Amino acid sequence: MILQVEEVYNLALRMLSEERFKHTLGVANWAEELARHHGLDPVKARCAGLAHDLGKGIIIEDQLSLARRWNLLNYPEDELYPYVLHGRLAAYWLEHYYRVDDVEILAAVANHTLGRPGMSPLEMLIYCADLTEPSRDFPKVDKLRQSLYDDLEKGMFACVEGILIYLKESNHPIHPLTQLTYEDMQRRQTIGT
Numbered sequence: 001m002i003l004q005v006e007e008v009y010n011l012a013l014r015m016l017s018e019e020r021f022k023h024t025l026g027v028a029n030w031a032e033e034l035a036r037h038h039g040l041d042p043v044k045a046r047c048a049g050l051a052h053d054l055g056k057g058i059i060i061e062d063q064l065s066l067a068r069r070w071n072l073l074n075y076p077e078d079e080l081y082p083y084v085l086h087g088r089l090a091a092y093w094l095e096h097y098y099r100v101d102d103v104e105i106l107a108a109v110a111n112h113t114l115g116r117p118g119m120s121p122l123e124m125l126i127y128c129a130d131l132t133e134p135s136r137d138f139p140k141v142d143k144l145r146q147s148l149y150d151d152l153e154k155g156m157f158a159c160v161e162g163i164l165i166y167l168k169e170s171n172h173p174i175h176p177l178t179q180l181t182y183e184d185m186q187r188r189q190t191i192g193t
């Protein structure tokens with residue numbers, strides 16, 4: 001089934017808190033703007049933006065048990081830090097219970113939290129729009145927004161690099177997929193995609 005903008009908008013409105021819904025709209029708007037600018041599909045970008053945090057509507061204990069049931073645990077860290085699971089859960093739910101078959105949108109939703117090596121332009125778009133949507137406010141966010149506007153891949157590299165630096169400086173755990181995503185983007189910067 002093709003995901004319709006109105007449908008996924010209503011899902012997000014129903015499933016998310018007011019604050020999370022506001023963030024979701026910010027991601028959808030910014031992802032759509034960046035998609036138009038970079039010649040990507042703006043409707044897919046909007047749909048993926050609206051869907052990306054649907055899994056956050058589920059309480060964290062249930063997220064872990066659903067991830068176990070649906071076989072979505074790939075790393076020991078997934079169980080240690082279950083807040084990384086909501087993208088995979090939302091993508092699985094949309095695919096199996098909502099019959100969404102757009103693999104690009106599903107991948108963008110699934111990988112918006114940690115990334116993965118070999119990300120597509122839509123996956124990068126949602127990952128970065130999540131970090132830099134208009135209500136995000138942290139040092140250098142404007143620089144990241146400009147970098148994403150200038151060049152999506154360079155912007156993605158700057159985003160994942162910024163996340164790694166933040167995690168290290170604040171003594172937060174680093175999920176292996178974040179590290180692998182960074183190394184992949186670094187490689188793509190040096191030798192091209």
Ligand SMILES: [Fe+2]
Nearest residue numbers: 052053112113
């Ligand atoms: Fe998220």
Ligand SMILES: [Fe+2]
Nearest residue numbers: 023052053130
């Ligand atoms: Fe988000």
